[in-house]
Amino acid sequence: MAHIAPLRAVTEAEIEAFWRDGVVCLRSIMPAAVLESMVQPVEDALVSSAMADLSEMGDALGSGGVELVTDGAVGASDVPRGHFKGGTDHWLQQSEFLDFALRSPLPAIVAALLRSSTVRLYEDSVLVKEPGTRERTAFHQDLAYFHLAGEQICTTWVPLDSVRADTGAVRFVAGSHLDRTTYRPNLFVTTMALPGTEGEEVPDYEQMKGEARIISFDTEPGDITVHHARTIHGANGNASATRRRRAISVRYTGDDARFLTRVGAPTKAHHATMHDGDALTVDAFPAAWP
Ligand SMILES: O=C(O)CCC(=O)C(=O)O
Structure with a gap:
């Protein structure tokens, strides 16, 4: 099956920006029809068992005394509370997500940015902040969760809605992909590290005003951001009363x-036969490019 082409080629300047800053925003690159084809699958994912209600998880952690990262207390604004929901590996259950990962313009874009002759899928994730979501996404590094x-x-990161700073834009620490420190993964709604993981705590960039260059992009559907797996990033809550x-x-x-076990990070059943150092040449990492 052929890939759907991006609306335009990735430029050399965008490739340089990705490797310099650890993130790049690619404007007007995803065809509207591809995004529209994912609207219903996202709704289906939201009611599937692959999804976690991170706001409820935050409530449970908060009542146990864990400090959360939020835009304010429940009831602090007039906007009714919305929930932050997240899930991973929808491609295993919903064929639309596998098609999106393998046949949309994303693999060609990634091959260009990574300067790679091959591209494989590691995982997908649905991340929805409903209107009135007060939970931020804590600063974290994706590689800390990846057994890679x-x-x-x-x-x-492919938005289906217009996204602004106050509706949940992702915030990236520019250049943080150059830091070789091994960081611990956290629970997304708190900076608390996952128990049993190894490495350093992610620095508290919320408190490091002026010491780090944090960049964020207002995006429209059709724009995407791509960040390096080592780039530290988080996201705002969604203060809007109406906009998802x-x-x-x-x-x-x-x-x-290559495969590398990250001690304490969530495991995947489809990685059961993998050993450290293995090339990712098996069906658990579906081939996306060429
Ligand atoms: O969408 C979010 O809130 C966070 C996104 C993120 O961390 C990611 O996609 O790696």
Whole structure:
């Protein structure tokens, strides 16, 4: 089956920006029909068992005394509370997500940005912040969750809605992909690290005003951001009373990626036969490019 072409080619300047800053925003690159084809699958994902209500998880953690990252207390604004919902590996249950990951313009875009002759799917993720979501997404590094080593690994973030700073735009620490520190993964609604994981805590960039260059993009459907797996990033809550923030993240590997167990990070049943150092040449990492 052929790929759907991007609306335009990735430019050399965009490739340079990706490797310099660890993130790039690609404007007007995804065809509207491809985005429209994912609207219903996202709704189906939202009511599937692959989805977690991260706001409820935050409530449970908060009542246990864990400090959360939020835009304010429940009831602090007039906007009724909305929920932050997230899920991973929808491609295993919903064929539309597999088609989107393998046949949309994303693999060609990723091959260009990673300067890679091959691209494989690592995982997908649906990340929805309904109007009135007060939970931020804590700063984190994707590689801390990925059982992978390598330089050619990235996340594409594909919004289905217009996104602004106050509706949940992702915030990226420019240049943080150059830091070789191994960071611990966190629980997304708190900076608390996942128990049993190894490495350093992610620095508290919320408090490091002026010391780090944090970049964020207002995006329209058709625009995407792509960040390196080592780029530290988080996201705002969604303060809007009416506007949803629906996004699909698809995470890909390139030529140099190898399997590497990240102790304590969530495991995947379809990785059961993998060993550290293995090339990702099995069906658990579906081939996306060429
Ligand atoms: O959408 C969000 O809130 C966070 C996105 C993110 O962390 C990712 O896609 O890697």
